[in-house]
Each structure stands twice: as structure tokens, then as C-alpha cells.
Amino acid sequence: MKKYLQKIGRSLMLPVAVLPAAAILMGIGYWIDPAGWGEGSPIAAFLIKAGSSIIGNMSILFAVGVALGMSKGKDGSAALSGLVAYLVVTTLLATESVAMLQGIDVESVNPAFEKIENQFVGILSGLIAAAMYNRFSKVELPDALAFFSGKRLVPILTAVIMLLVSLILFFVWPLIYSWLVNFGEAISGLGATGAGLYGFFNRLLIPTGLHHALNSVFWFDVIGLNDIGNFWAGTGTKGTTGMYQAGFFPVMMFGLPAAALAMYHSAKSKKKKQVASLMLAAGFASFFTGVTEPLEFAFMFVAPALFVVHALLTGISLAIAASFQWTAGFGFSAGFVDFVLSSRLPLANEPYMLLLQGLAFAVIYYFLFRFLIAKFNLMTPGREDDTDEELNGGGVEADASTHAESTGSKFFGMAAAIYEGLGGDANVTSVDNCITRLRVEVKNMGAVDQNKIKSTGVAGINIVGPYSIQVVVGTQVQFVADEIEKIRRQ
Template identity: 30%
Template sequence: MEKTKNNTLTKITGIFQYFAGALMVPIIILVVCGILMGFASPFVNYIFTKGTMAYSIAYFFMSIAQMIMSNLPLWFLVGLSVGIAKKNKGYAALAGVFMFMAFNLVISKNAELAGFTAQTVNVEHLVNDLGYLEADAIIYTKLFKSVLGVYTYDMSIFSSIICGLTAGMAMNKWGDIKLPNLFEFFQGPKFVILLIPLFAVVFGTLSYYLWPMADRALTALSVYISNSGLFGTFIYGVLNRALLPFGIHHLIANPLLYTDLGGTMIVDGIEYAGIRNIENALIGSPTATSCLVRNLTNGRLPQNFGAFPGAALAMYQAAKPENRKKVAAILVPAVFTAAFVGITEPIEFTILLASPALFYLVHVPLSGLGMVLAEACGVALQGFALVFMIPNLLQPQKMHAMALIWMIPLFFALYYFIFKWAIVKFDLKTPGRETNKEIRLNSKREYQESIGLKKADTKETKTEDVSALATAIIEAFGGETNIQTLENCFSRLRVTVKDTASVKEPEYWVDQLEAIGTMQNGNAYQIIYGPKVANLAAAVKEKLNMNNS
């Protein structure tokens, strides 16, 4: 019975990981939005003179960033459709857009049949003609918005999730369907397109009746999160790091970053919803005097710049003297990577494997504390790593970072002394503590289940270039026929396989295939490669002929 429960938990976790990975596909556009807004807005607002060529060019880029924020559901829709679909991804994107437009149209027509249109949905008409209480009328008017020219419910990215999941899952189920010769034109992915109107009518009509209740519940949750203040920030920081080993921490962050759950704010006469949208709006505003304080990323600054160097120094000093040069050779690049691009998995997984107690009882709560202190002290910066913070130099009047002068040394000291004490006291096997063991940063091995994989062989794998590494990765997953799906987020390959027994052990990935770490949930694997993962995933897909699927 216990094994059945564990298998069920593994499957459920795998589903969440798969969805979290798909949810990260559209994030690249939002990263572009932040970069464009951060660089272009100061030139438009303060530096260049209106009417000059330089001003016009900067204004074009800033307008692109504003367009991205104004059409957030569209980017999530396409990204989710492509991310969920395991095949025929181009058709999945087309089906997703078709579903989205039809879905919103059905909601609009349901409202129209009930007498609610752009002309009638106003407080005066609802109160005087339909007998609504004024408070209820105000709430009802906020339900609606024009989305890509259709007057429908303002569901933010929740409509994208419904439509993207529907299109992607339908493509997975019916994308290869065969039909009789008479209907041969509609077989395969075209059959899914044929089904979209049916899905739109069903889900659109259900949403018309159910969304007002969901909206009220989400509003209440949003108010609770907003009113919870620093306690809510602490809970977010704790959950974000605690869920990292399972690869589903994005599910906690994205609703706050891109929906009303993260709050709303009127900036220059326009209401923005979601922490990331509000932050970008403030960065682009000529009147704002500060970036967003509660952006749920500034708390990572004392971690990336203070905590991890402190932990690394503790691990270095705790290593055997003869191993310290080798330990420094792997820890210094890891610390630099955390500070420069915000990729922290190498150090975090090393901590986790050496001592889960140290990770969950020290690192996780201190991560929450970092979020709280940054918010309480009014730290307001764009980005949490050096590469994302360059635009701060262009608008220093909006940045508030003086508290970091003492916060970063504080976290350095906390991590250094606590980690040094714990490593020595409990003889934790951090890098360099064992005499006859190769010195490297550890991977995240199977964290949820014990795994029974075949022993890795000793054959050396050539990884001189991306193409060779891509070939080796395919072989390590048991060959092309064993790979079912392959996607990537910012730092990880996300792969599902048919037979886990054909997949190489975690040590092989780290020792032979240049991986930073590995994770597994049932048939779902995450191989951590850091910033180079996008190029690597493209090379693997090219060899698997997935780019044209």
C-alpha cells in the first residue's frame, strides 16, 4: 500500500513539474520586457529630447515593452500551448490562439444574451435599471475587459491556462489520430483544430457562470496576501526555496508575479496587476520615485551576494587542507554564477545532499528572512543578479539599496558561522571532506524515491562541443526511442522517458556530461546545466527532429 501511495505521489509531482516547466516557456518574453523597459525608459523619460532620432528609437523599444505587458495572456497562452504539447507544437500554438479567441467570444456572447455588453456594463445602468447594490455593481463591472478586441471577462493568465492546457493536452491525445479516407484531410493535428469550437463552447460557457465566483475567491486571497505583509513575504520565501528540489517552485511565484494575486497598482493612470507588471510599469514611469519594494526578488540579493559566499568559505575551510585548492576551483565559479546570473542550484544542491536538515532548517528559513528584511528595509532594485541590474545605473533615483550595505555582510556571517559549525559538528560530507572521493559539487539525486538505475559504465564521453554533448545526452537517456518529451527552462533540461532503467545514473551526468545536478520523479528527469541549457536543448531537439514537430 505504501508503494502505491508513493507511486501516486510521484505521478502527481511529475504532473506539477511538467506544468511548471511549460509555464516557464513564455517567461523569456517577460524577461525581454524587463530588459527593454529598464534600458529604454530612462532615455525616453530623462535623457533624450523628444523629437530626436535617439528619442524615437528608445521610444520604440519602450513601446514594445508596454505592448508585452498589455497582452500578457497572449504570451502565456502560446507558451503554454507549446510547452504542454509533446508533438506538433506549431499546430498546438495555432490551436491555442484559436481556442483563446473562441473561448473569450463564447463568454462575451453568453454575457450579451443576458443583456451585458460594453454599453450596459456600468455602475449607473446596473444600479438604476437592474437593481444592483452599488458595491455589487462596482465588483461586476471589474469582471469585464476588452481582450484582443473581444469584450469578455478579465481572467488574466487564468484564461491562458485553460486554453493553453486544452490545446496542448488535446494535441497530445489526438494529434496523431487516423481517420477514414473520406475524412483524411482532418486527421492528425487538423483534427484537434476541428475540435476547438466544441471545447470553446463548453469551457467558455462554464467559465461564464463559474468565473465570477472564482474571481471573488481570488480577490479575497489577494487581499489576504496583501494584508499579511511581512508574514506573507516570509512564507513565500520559505516555500520558494523549500520547493526548489522538486522543481515546482515556479508554481508559487508566477501567480503572484503575473496576476491580481500579486496586487494591483495604478501607475500614470493605468492599472497594472501582478508584481512583475507593476515593477516594469514603475521602472518605465517618468513620475515614479521608487521601484517596487515588495517585488519578492530583492530578498535574493543578500543570499546571492552574501549567504552563498559565506557558505562556500565555510565549506572551503572545512575541507581537508590537501583538498582546498580543488575545492576553491569549483566553489569560486559557483559563487560567481550565483551572483552574476542568479543560478544557485550548484551550491544549494550540494547543501541539500550533504545535509537535508541544514538545507531545510537553516537555509530555507534564512531565505525567508532575507525576503522579509529586504522588504522591511525598503530595498528597491531591478533584478537579483548582476546581469539584470545594469539598468539600475540609468535611474539611480528610483533605486533604494543602502540597507544592503549591512544585510549582505550579515548574511555572509550567518551562513559562514552556522555552516562551519554544522559541517564540523556533524561531520557533513561537503566537498573536500572525504580523502578518496572526487571533489565536485554534488547533484540532487533521487529526492522523493529510491531509484534503481543501472550502474554507469566507465566509457568516456566526448563533450568538446554542443553537438557532441547533445549526442551523448541522447545516449544517456537510453537513445532516441526512449525519450518521450524534452523541454527546458532557464537552467534545466526537462525530459520524460519510457524506461528509467535505460537512463544513466546521476554521477554519470555530472562526471561525464557536464551537468551541475540531476533530479528525478518517476519517468520525469531534470538535468541542470545552467545558462547554457537553451543552446543545449536546441541541439538535442535538432538531433531528435523535435524542432519541426
């Protein structure tokens, strides 16, 4: 089950990655006309509407993205089936359709159906479409119906299945919606404390990928909170809307880069150069874009106590920002780019106070991490025992440089060394990647040489099952994955 949920989280990365485009468009539009929201400038109106076309249709993006990501072969017909599935259920369960089915006035329809076009239904549609593709994409029909065989059959069967799903949701969705509303109200009713609890569990769930499920409740329009959408659309309450986003800025822009500096200063002298390159890249990614996985995976498994401390500090940061009603928002993550773009939005409330809070958190992160690392001798990057290759003065890292020079690709050497460490063709059964990690299936975990993989400078290794391993490369993981795929095809 955990593996399946992680695959869902990876599939969601494709549609989520589109959100920065909306953030840039809407942010520039509001920057041009922050008061009129486009009324005072045709250019601003053009940009804002273009951005809202993405924000307002996230559920469709989720349906298509999940269907594509969960299907074998990542085929386009699976994505089309995801769209078909979503259109069937949302049309049948739209308020007007439900009114006709029940023979009542539109005003009397359960309000749950007003929210049927949400991310939950989008994800559900994508999952069903992917399952139909994986099961029926190779089915051969009799000659008279041969045109509809294989991949052409998938959207048709998906539409039929969604008729049954729509019937079930007709009765179940109001109950699900009520439970989600109650859950959201319970958290939102706790005010700053609720924001703090959300921040804490958001970080704790990062290793499993289940933080996406938690985020969907608060960030998107599943239960009506829609913190991201409302903040960027300006349809909320100043000082309140954005409370589930604002507290991440001090952590991602300041706290985690300071933790990276602490881990660099705590590394062994002979390993500082290697650690410096890792921490500089990961810290910059966290500050500039809000992508924190390269940095978090560098210590969450080798020093889990530090990761719990990080989660606690994140919760405290969200609680503080919410208490003082300092708000800013993001389209992708809480980095510098989104902070600048959101700082002039109508619902941004004293956003620059988040920078002062961030400076304070940088000090706390730095000294707390350094103290805990030294006090408990935590094996953060650069403090681990020397590998055999390092003791012998070379090994995989040197070989990687040679490979890179001979092929002309700076990623080939790293990819070749990682693939060799994974056991090569004899052991690797599949390779995939998300935004920062290689996700690999192997035949025998005992054949994996973790020291050889770590010697390439990766941020971390996560064994998630008896046959599943993740290699945290960073934001350039796509290029490494491409090179590994070339090696596998040779």
C-alpha cells in the first residue's frame, strides 16, 4: 500500500509542476495592477486570467497527470482516459444534473455537489483510468470490432466504469464531503495551533510521500479551504487566507539553508569540499525555489532525530506566522521566487515580517543543528565512516569523471556509477524518477552497493521495501535518469 501511495505522489508531481507557471503569470499581473486585479491594465488582466486558467483547473490537471503517471509505459491514451473519466463524473454529478435526477430545484441540491470538481475526484479519475489502461490496453477484439482494440478500448471502458463510479458517488460523496468538511473545520477552528499541527505533520510525511494527501485538504478546493487558490485569486480574508503557506517561507528560505551550513561546519575536514558542493546546491534550491527534498533527504535517514526537530520547527513557524497574521503564498513552494511574486498580492499581509522571522529561524536552525550533531555524534553528511574507495584514494568517483569526459555528458559518469552500485542489468528491473529522486526496483537488495552510490555525491539513499530503493539526486535527477535509461538500452 505504501508503495502504491508513493507512486501516486510521484504522479502528482507532473501537474503540481505546472503551478509555477500560474504563479509567475498571476504574480506579474498583480505586480502590474495590485489594486485593480487587472481592471486598470489590459496587460495585467491578460496575465492574471492566463494564470487563473491553470489554478482554476487543477483538478483536471490531476486527472490527466495521475492517469499518465500511474499507467504502464506513460502512454498518452491513459492521459486521455483520465480526462474522459473526470468529464463523465463531474458532468453527471454537477448541481444541475443532480437537480434533474432528483427532480428538485437547483437551490435544493446538496451543497456537496457544488464541489464535485475538486482534486479528490481528479485523482480518483486518474487512478481509475490508469487501472483500465494497465488492464485492457493490449486486449484484442474480434475482427468486426478490431478498430476499438487495445489503446482505443481504454477510454471507452473508462467512460463505462465512470458511470458506475458516478452512481456510487451520488450517494457516497455527500458523506465523504461532510467528513472532510468536519476535519478541515476542526483544524481551521484551532487557528494558529491548527496551522502549527499541519506544518508538523506536513514535514513528517515527506519520507512517505503522503504529505501530498494532507496538502490537498488545506491547499486545494477539496473541503472549501483552497488556501492557495483563494490567496492568489484574492477571494479570502486578509491575514487569514494563506496561513497554511506563510510559515513555510522562514523555514525553506532561511532555516534549512542554515541547517545546511551547520552540517557543512560539522563535517570532517577532509570531506568539507564534497559536503560544501552538496549543501550549497541543496541550500540554494531550498532558498530560491522552495524545493527542500535534496537537503531533507541528506539527513532524514542518517539522523532521524534531526528530521523530527525540523518538523517541530516547521510547525512552530506556521503557528507563529498565523498568530501574527503574517501571510504570503506560493504557486509551487515557499522559495524566494514565490515570495517576491506573492508579496504584492491583495491578501499578502505584512509579508516582509516573514523575512525577519526567517532570520531568527536561521539562527535557531544553525545553532540547534550544530549542537545536536556534536552532542549525539549524528552521522550527517561528511561525518560518516570512510568507505573502502575513499581509503584507497579513488574508486567510483574517479571512474565517473573519466566516463563523463569520454561521453561528453557530465551526468553520464554519475549515472554509470549509480547504476553499477545498484547492481546493473543483472539486478535492476525498473528505473523511474520524481522531481528529485530516482525510484528503482531491484531483484536483490543485498546486491546493492550503497557506498558506491554514495561516493557519487548523491544527497541520500532511502530503502522503502525489500525490492524498492530511492536515490536522492536533486533537481537534476531527470538528466541522470535519462543517462541510466541509455545505459539500460545498450
